[in-house]
Amino acid sequence: xxxxxxxxxxxxxxxxxxxxxxxxxxxxxxxxxxxxxxxxxxxxxxxxxxxxxxxxxxxxxxxxxxxxxxxxxxxxxxxxxxxxxxxxxxxxxxxxxxxxxxxxxxxxxxxxxxxxxxxxxxxxxxxxxxxxxxxxxxxxxxxxxxxxxxxxxxxxxxxxxxxxxxxxxxxxxxxxxxxxxxxxxxxxxxxxxxxxxxxxxxxxxxxxxxxxxxxxxxxxxxxxxxxxxxxxxxxxxxxxxxxxxxxxxxxxxxxxxxxxxxxxxxxxxxxxxxxxxxxxxxxxxxxxxxxxxxxxxxxxxxxxxxxxxxxxxxxxxxxxxxxxxxxxxxxxxxxxxxxxxxxxxxxxxxxxxxxxxxxxxxxxxxxxxxxxxxxxxxxxxxxxxxxx
Ligand SMILES: [Mn+2]
Numbered sequence: 001x002x003x004x005x006x007x008x009x010x011x012x013x014x015x016x017x018x019x020x021x022x023x024x025x026x027x028x029x030x031x032x033x034x035x036x037x038x039x040x041x042x043x044x045x046x047x048x049x050x051x052x053x054x055x056x057x058x059x060x061x062x063x064x065x066x067x068x069x070x071x072x073x074x075x076x077x078x079x080x081x082x083x084x085x086x087x088x089x090x091x092x093x094x095x096x097x098x099x100x101x102x103x104x105x106x107x108x109x110x111x112x113x114x115x116x117x118x119x120x121x122x123x124x125x126x127x128x129x130x131x132x133x134x135x136x137x138x139x140x141x142x143x144x145x146x147x148x149x150x151x152x153x154x155x156x157x158x159x160x161x162x163x164x165x166x167x168x169x170x171x172x173x174x175x176x177x178x179x180x181x182x183x184x185x186x187x188x189x190x191x192x193x194x195x196x197x198x199x200x201x202x203x204x205x206x207x208x209x210x211x212x213x214x215x216x217x218x219x220x221x222x223x224x225x226x227x228x229x230x231x232x233x234x235x236x237x238x239x240x241x242x243x244x245x246x247x248x249x250x251x252x253x254x255x256x257x258x259x260x261x262x263x264x265x266x267x268x269x270x271x272x273x274x275x276x277x278x279x280x281x282x283x284x285x286x287x288x289x290x291x292x293x294x295x296x297x298x299x300x301x302x303x304x305x306x307x308x309x310x311x312x313x314x315x316x317x318x319x320x321x322x323x324x325x326x327x328x329x330x331x332x333x334x335x336x337x338x339x340x341x342x343x344x345x346x347x348x349x350x351x352x353x354x355x356x357x358x359x360x361x362x363x364x365x366x367x368x369x370x371x372x373x374x375x376x377x378x379x380x381x382x383x384x385x386x387x388x
Pocket of ligand 1: 068171173
């Protein structure tokens, strides 16, 4: 009679790994997942960091910090630290999403928001993580040269950096950083509180950017396999709890009320939205994409009274959000595109300029809504006058 042997008990194992206070159970030992997608990139990165040994590094998060950019920045700091490089992580736009504020707080991540009295020229180098372009949002006399640029978005324009790693077949920048950590020998240490937090942040970044692994690529699964052994599952559960704030709920409600569906395309103008609630537009697009028969959802509004802000989500095989939004909205005089994105999602921001001074908000919204709807419906080839 055959006997079934289990390698380990299916229950209780989770508890044996890492508990909330970072203590390790008896089975914890880093487990190699065995495959490095880009060993040559890793070698280049390590020699680039070696060249910068002992220097001062400014790690830049552009746009509103999100889980992927936050985790990637912390990982970049950890890698740099192994070369005695001291790093400061800086961001410019508010951390608008309550979950992301909770994340930064529970990671004790020491991110600094840019202030006028900071002298960015004091740094020897800059690193950009999870950002499509390597430009600072502020003008400074002498921007430090770029040491590293790591991203998973399609690149925009040319630039110079010592090390560039752009992988469009990665669901998250966090996955690329997990690969560096796993195969560099710098790696994460089981039970080390800071490393456990970093692993948890990277996992959260990957899950967020891949729609909870639904849109994950091989590198994302490999990263998750590596990170799994270091995770603080309680912390991960806490930071990924999906509560929706009252004001976001209101934006979603307006999107539902105003939705217009043409074929498989859904558009929803949400009117005026406060700067701190702008993430509600993206969440509205996420939600509306679940509408039966809809393949692409676009939600937009006027944020802060002066910029048209929109989010596109798609399951369509024929719409590439990055190319689609760039072609639709074009670029400003300096050649910067109003929109961009990656495989399944994208966004755009169009300043209203002089029109932001229009005193009649209803008129301003009507013009904005009409313009965006006409442009989009022209592009997808339907008449916006058609009724549902
Ligand atoms: Mn990302």
